[in-house]
Amino acid sequence: MIFAAGVIFSFLVYLVIGTLVGRRVKSQSDYYVAGRSAPTILVSGTLVASFISTVAFMGEVGFAYDGYAVLMLILTPLNASGYVIGVLLFGRYLRRSEVLTVPEFFGKRFDSRALQAVAGGTVLVGIGAYLVAVTQGMSLLLSDLVGINFGIALLVVWLAYTAFTLFSGSPGVLINDTIMFFIFMIAGVLGMVFLIGEAGGPSTVVSELVGLEGKPGILSPHGVVTGPNAAYSSPAEAVLWAVTLGIVWATIVAVSPWQSSRYLMAKNEHVSIRSGFVAMFCVLFLYIFLMLGGATINVFNPDISPSETAFIWAAKNVLPIWLGVIVVTGIVAAGLSSAAAFLALIGFSAAHDIAPTFFRTERDERTALRFSRTVMLVLGLVVLAVTYFSPPAVFTIGYFAATLFAASWGPVAVLCIFSERITARGAITGMVAGFLTVFVLQGLVEFAGVVLPIWADPVILGFAASFLGIFVGSLGQRQSEAGLQFRRSILTVPTEDTEPGRVKRTGRFALVTAALSGLLIVTLFIIYFLPLSQTLTAGA
Amino acid sequence: MTTSALIVVLYYGLVPLAASVVAYAVIRRTYTKGDRR
Numbered sequence: 339m340i341f342a343a344g345v346i347f348s349f350l351v352y353l354v355i356g357t358l359v360g361r362r363v364k365s366q367s368d369y370y371v372a373g374r375s376a377p378t379i380l381v382s383g384t385l386v387a388s389f390i391s392t393v394a395f396m397g398e399v400g401f402a403y404d405g406y407a408v409l410m411l412i413l414t415p416l417n418a419s420g421y422v423i424g425v426l427l428f429g430r431y432l433r434r435s436e437v438l439t440v441p442e443f444f445g446k447r448f449d450s451r452a453l454q455a456v457a458g459g460t461v462l463v464g465i466g467a468y469l470v471a472v473t474q475g476m477s478l479l480l481s482d483l484v485g486i487n488f489g490i491a492l493l494v495v496w497l498a499y500t501a502f503t504l505f506s507g508s509p510g511v512l513i514n515d516t517i518m519f520f521i522f523m524i525a526g527v528l529g530m531v532f533l534i535g536e537a538g539g540p541s542t543v544v545s546e547l548v549g550l551e552g553k554p555g556i557l558s559p560h561g562v563v564t565g566p567n568a569a570y571s572s573p574a575e576a577v578l579w580a581v582t583l584g585i586v587w588a589t590i591v592a593v594s595p596w597q598s599s600r601y602l603m604a605k606n607e608h609v610s611i612r613s614g615f616v617a618m619f620c621v622l623f624l625y626i627f628l629m630l631g632g633a634t635i636n637v638f639n640p641d642i643s644p645s646e647t648a649f650i651w652a653a654k655n656v657l658p659i660w661l662g663v664i665v666v667t668g669i670v671a672a673g674l675s676s677a678a679a680f681l682a683l684i685g686f687s688a689a690h691d692i693a694p695t696f697f698r699t700e701r702d703e704r705t706a707l708r709f710s711r712t713v714m715l716v717l718g719l720v721v722l723a724v725t726y727f728s729p730p731a732v733f734t735i736g737y738f739a740a741t742l743f744a745a746s747w748g749p750v751a752v753l754c755i756f757s758e759r760i761t762a763r764g765a766i767t768g769m770v771a772g773f774l775t776v777f778v779l780q781g782l783v784e785f786a787g788v789v790l791p792i793w794a795d796p797v798i799l800g801f802a803a804s805f806l807g808i809f810v811g812s813l814g815q816r817q818s819e820a821g822l823q824f825r826r827s828i829l830t831v832p833t834e835d836t837e838p839g840r841v842k843r844t845g846r847f848a849l850v851t852a853a854l855s856g857l858l859i860v861t862l863f864i865i866y867f868l869p870l871s872q873t874l875t876a877g878a
Numbered sequence: 879m880t881t882s883a884l885i886v887v888l889y890y891g892l893v894p895l896a897a898s899v900v901a902y903a904v905i906r907r908t909y910t911k912g913d914r915r
Contacts, residue, residue: 415893841909848902859891
């Protein structure tokens with residue numbers, strides 16, 4: 339009951355903050371992009387918080403528990419460096435454009451309302467599905483914690499994020515996301531450090547795990563590749579999977595709407611870039627503990643089923659109550675922060691990117707704001723109904739929906755900055771081709787049991803389809819002059835951003851992050867490599 | 879296994895290190911001399 343009390347108390351805190359912040363929302367710019375005034379700490383907080391969800395704390399910790407902790411550590415550096423690469427290739431230009439949504443950026447770049455509506459449509463379908471998955475995951479968790487039926491838990495969870503998102507829009511999401519970011523960072527790092535300590539420290543944990551019978555090779559880089567529960571048939575297949583998914587997730591954090599849209603709220607583009615460095619480091623630091631801690635849970639109980647509940651089992655059965663409450667609240671916070679960002683995004687896209695294509699009416703600020711809130715409420719109710727009636731498939735839908743954007747948006751996002759040749763028709767064809775290819779193939783893999791070779795991963799084929807779509811669609815069409823003019827305007831560095839003090843400070847963020855990368859190596863060396871080499875030497 | 883484990887440990891820090899150093903060069907070039915595209 340104490341766990342449920344902690345979670346409900348956190349819900350009330352988010353609600354109060356949302357209400358206070360929401361009172362200051364006066365314009366569409368406030369509601370959509372927090373008045374473009376967010377400092378580095380808030381942009382970094384919301385970047386990580388909207389990325390990390392129950393998929394990380396339940397699905398990926400469960401995967402580490404199953405025997406793939408180190409394999410996930412191969413995937414993560416590629417994934418996390420997407421923040422720094424993404425903000426330089428796409429995010430800073432997005433911030434410079436001063437649009438309200440990412441689909442609007444595409445629309446202006448190609449002078450095409452149709453493209454804006456198509457991009458908005460992909461947000462609605464892809465992120466809507468992701469929102470259903472995250473809402474479902476949190477509701478199952480709450481229903482299990484409190485012992486109430488799923489329907490009531492769903493209503494409580496839905497109200498928790500819908501109420502403050504609807505009222506306060508981006509400013510509320512920014513502040514609550516940052517609070518949730520701190521809660522789940524503390525939960526992940528402190529919870530896992532305590533678990534490793536309670537199990538006897540890194541040396542004991544490693545020697546116990548090396549001898550674990552049911553999961554042979556659990557600490558090897560490729561993970562478990564033998565036995566009935568092996569997810570991969572060979573070390574090469576496992577590593578290839580990690581590298582492929584690492585690149586796919588790097589693209590997702592670089593261009594996906596729920597990540598790149600965070601840069602629109604930044605005070606200036608230097609804040610966007612600095613936030614990219616902070617987010618990259620925080621994700622890498624957190625994952626060391628989540629993954630190695632996830633594997634450590636085997637020392638206490640190697641038979642938790644389903645493995646997605648491993649961290650929650652540990653919070654209830656191994657950790658002291660105060661830390662268990664922080665961990666459970668942190669896991670819920672991770673889900674809630676993503677859900678809030680997703681709801682805001684689908685609401686913004688429907689009201690700002692899709693609706694104007696059908697209803698071309700001019701609205702004043704107050705009416706436009708009321709319209710945005712009404713659309714968000716209606717979509718929220720649709721999500722509530724779909725979540726209630728859909729079968730449990732939390733992590734499948736989560737991964738599935740996220741990867742849609744890598745192939746659909748990735749090629750268009752980068753080429754629209756770096757190429758003049760791509761046209762509006764090419765961008766629409768590329769976006770739709772990438773989206774449909776991943777949607778159909780991944781659907782066949784996940785729900786119809788179709789097996790594709792690693793090289794024919796749906797996302798890889800989706801990338802290929804998107805590039806082909808861009809090339810073929812751009813044939814025979816002239817670029818719009820307004821679109822080219824927009825591109826030239828975003829390629830010009832604003833004078834205030836060349837101010838030496840500002841540039842020096844951003845440079846320092848890069849150098850400090852480079853130095854902190856050494857800290858990651860030292861941490862992993864101490865808690866993973868050193869005990870492993872000692873255990874293997876002693877056993878030889 | 880120890881060699882491959884050591885490679886993973888080094889790789890975990892070297893990838894973000896490389897990204898940060900490249901980004902530093904891009905920032906210096908772009909914001910002190912202007913975007914030259």
